[in-house]
Amino acid sequence: MSDRLCQKMHMRIFINVLCCTLCFGLLNLPARAGDALLTKDDLVQVQPGIWAAMGLKLPEANPGLPIVGANNTQNGAKLLRVVSGQNTINGFRGVLYDNRDRGHSLLEPELYPSLTHIKYSSDLVANKLDFGLAGQIFFPAVVFGNSSTAMKGGPAPRSLPRLAMTNAPWDSISSALYANNHIYVYPEHRDHDAEDRFPANWPYMIISQGSSGSDRLFLNAIAMTLAALPQDTFEFLREQRLVAPTVQMILRRNLKTVSTRADYLSGLAHPSAFDGRLIRVGRMVEMASKLRPEDIPPLVQLRVIEGDFAEAAGLANLNERLIDTPSAIGRLWRDFAWERELVVSAEDTSAPNDQPLTFEWRLLNGDPQRVTIKPQGIDRRIARIRIAWHDPWTAPIPQSKKPAERRYSRVDIGVFASNGVHDSAPAMISIDFPEHQVRQYEIGPYGEKRLHSIDYNASGRDAYFDPLLFWSAGWTDTARYHKNGTLTGWDRQHSDDVSVDFVPAEPESQTPRYEIDRSNAPVPILRYTGE
Known part of the structure; x- marks a missing residue:
């Protein structure tokens, strides 16, 4: 455990x-x-x-x-x-x-x-x-x-x-x-x-x-x-x-x-x-x-019952599961996939006054073309949620004194319980994206969306990121795939030269290939330690 x-x-x-x-x-x-x-x-x-x-x-x-x-x-x-x-x-x-x-x-x-x-x-x-x-x-x-x-x-x-x-x-x-x-x-x-x-x-x-x-x-x-x-x-x-x-x-x-x-x-x-x-x-x-x-409406309580956000993902094998609490679930997108899935239950929610409840699952922040929410059952207590990759986006700031926009890189989903009189305060599901990475996706040979490249060099671009959650690396990786569509490794171009090295996706041994160097705070740097 x-x-x-x-x-x-x-x-x-x-x-x-x-x-x-x-x-x-x-x-x-x-x-x-x-x-x-x-x-x-x-x-x-x-x-x-x-x-x-x-x-x-x-x-x-x-x-x-x-x-x-x-x-x-x-x-x-x-x-x-x-x-x-x-x-x-x-x-x-x-x-x-x-x-x-x-x-x-x-x-x-x-x-x-x-x-x-x-x-x-x-x-x-x-x-x-x-x-x-x-x-x-x-x-x-x-x-x-x-x-x-x-x-x-x-x-x-x-x-x-x-x-x-x-x-x-x-x-x-x-x-x-x-x-x-x-x-x-x-x-x-x-x-x-x-x-x-x-x-x-x-x-x-x-x-x-x-x-x-x-x-x-x-x-x-x-x-x-x-x-x-x-x-x-x-x-x-x-x-x-x-x-x-x-x-x-x-x-x-x-x-x-x-x-x-x-x-x-x-x-x-x-x-x-x-x-x-x-x-x-x-x-x-x-x-x-x-x-x-x-x-009085209830306190909505959530629980993830399925999901592909892992405890170790991305080059650094870091945890994607940031928050798992009854009224807030938070995930960090570290994996290379185009689309991810969560199945979330609100079955632990009970009405304080024995009234029947129905549930609303609503996208609060994000691209509705890239988020699918499918509630299940008569009272909609369970929902299957699919989220596609989001590049950072901007949106107008409501009621701003002058026209202004705010940059976002997080999807928010609110879950509400209604007792027929009032809708409850929301419980929240959030998926945070590494906005400092520049990712390109492409169409694969079978029509699937797959990763083409990632520019990790946030420091070189002076792109902000939270150093407690993410890191920078001085290279751009272009994915190389087998003819059957599986990822075999990366063509890695370093920011300080024009050479390109091939780095296998899976190490031959169990020795970690990457480590995070925090000695040059405030920017943690990922180091490649593989052969």
């Missing part, structure tokens, strides 16, 4: 144990307001490096504090004041706010006086448990928060969301947060500007378009949405651990670009990063205030 598979099995066990632990801790959760000080003594370790804050003491509630501050002029504030006067909404009972950038981009306390803010003791701050990506500490409450930070230095700078997507076990931790009523906002910081650099799209967090401070609009939207939920709806969502996916659904359903169900089931509602100018907070508050327990 591979180390990564063992790690994922351990993480699934951890998630199950954590869910039970947090639910037990919530049984007698009182209404509170103010600040909650978290110390080391409040933490119970549930896995190496991960704790549950079971000893956290919440301050006594002050019924005289308003839900919305007197000087709060944020969009949606007037409507929230109106619905709060009906005495049926939950307000901020059982909700915590977690700022993880030490006040750099803070949801100001006076905006929502009855909202409890988490404060970290000095020993936790010294160990940076209050900073950056959330997930080392799980709280016995509904939590929303933010960290307006990024990795700006080092050989592989990136936003916090891309850090989570490219570093195990943060994919599983992010999934566990989502399944335990925790939702965080992080800026995309240069990962979603002229180019979408995320290797996957997922619903586990909200990614704001922009850098520091771009998350604040979303914090206000989340705060008002949570506060506007009716008390019985909030309790149902908390018990069923559906707070985070429901917030995601409400946000995406009420963007300015989304007016119809067809819009919601398209890429308009599900970008990698969200432009804060598109939020319609008033509509989010209205939808939340009318949401009934019996109408």
Whole structure:
């Protein structure tokens, strides 16, 4: 069994144990307001490096504090004041706010006086448990928060969301947060500007378009949405651990670009990063205030049951299986094939209110001429998906102040469960292509599409790629085929000379022919070690 598979099995066990632990801790959760000080003594370790804050003491509630501050002029504030006067909404009972950038981009306390803010003791701050990506500490409450930070230095700078997507076990931790009523906002910081650099799209967090401070609009939207939920709806969502996916659904359903169900089931509602100018907070508050327990859609859970993305593929024999979590599946295209296949099941999805479900499988990003999705069965719980190779492409940026395009190299497929009232938040299937490679495909002797050549020399062309996932090599390979159509090897032309060498596709021994040299960071270089 591979180390990564063992790690994922351990993480699934951890998630199950954590869910039970947090639910037990919530049984007698009182209404509170103010600040909650978290110390080391409040933490119970549930896995190496991960704790549950079971000893956290919440301050006594002050019924005289308003839900919305007197000087709060944020969009949606007037409507929230109106619905709060009906005495049926939950307000901020059982909700915590977690700022993880030490006040750099803070949801100001006076905006929502009855909202409890988490404060970290000095020993936790010294160990940076209050900073950056959330997930080392799980709280016995509904939590929303933010960290307006990024990795700006080092050989592989990136936003916090891309850090989570490219570093195990943060994919599983992010999934566990989502399944335990925790939702965080992080800026995309240069990962979603002229180019979408995320290797996957997922619903586990909200990614704001922009850098520091771009998350604040979303914090206000989340705060008002949570506060506007009716008390019985909030309790149902908390018990069923559906707070985070429901917030995601409400946000995406009420963007300015989304007016119809067809819009919601398209890429308009599900970008990698969200432009804060598109939020319609008033509509989010209205939808939340009318949401009934019996109408809540489920958390879609996916599982790959067949597929030809391998644990070792391409010249470097690297893993193509980037993410395998219940609501997000990510694959990296390293193989030489023109077309790949996945069979994915949503059979593990269950309705929280015993309503019958039907499923929608929709292409959100990619070429519809190169992606085929064939749902199976009456309720469409399984789909066979075929994806052909995609060269990078550009598309207009919605609602941009001036005409602008963004470059993409990733296919996204959304899976939605409908209970007849609402469509769920999406679960995502993403296939990321090595956009720094220049590939040419041709028609083979039997009419099949097959690889003709690959230019690997990204460094020579100054083409960007993620050094944690891909590499550059100083040559171009032209495929050589046997007359029966099988690949026999490569005619390899190096960038520094005109000579062409033949390199067999299969080594005669088990000795690896290639190794990745990371000594010249930030660009990893593939070296040929064969005879």
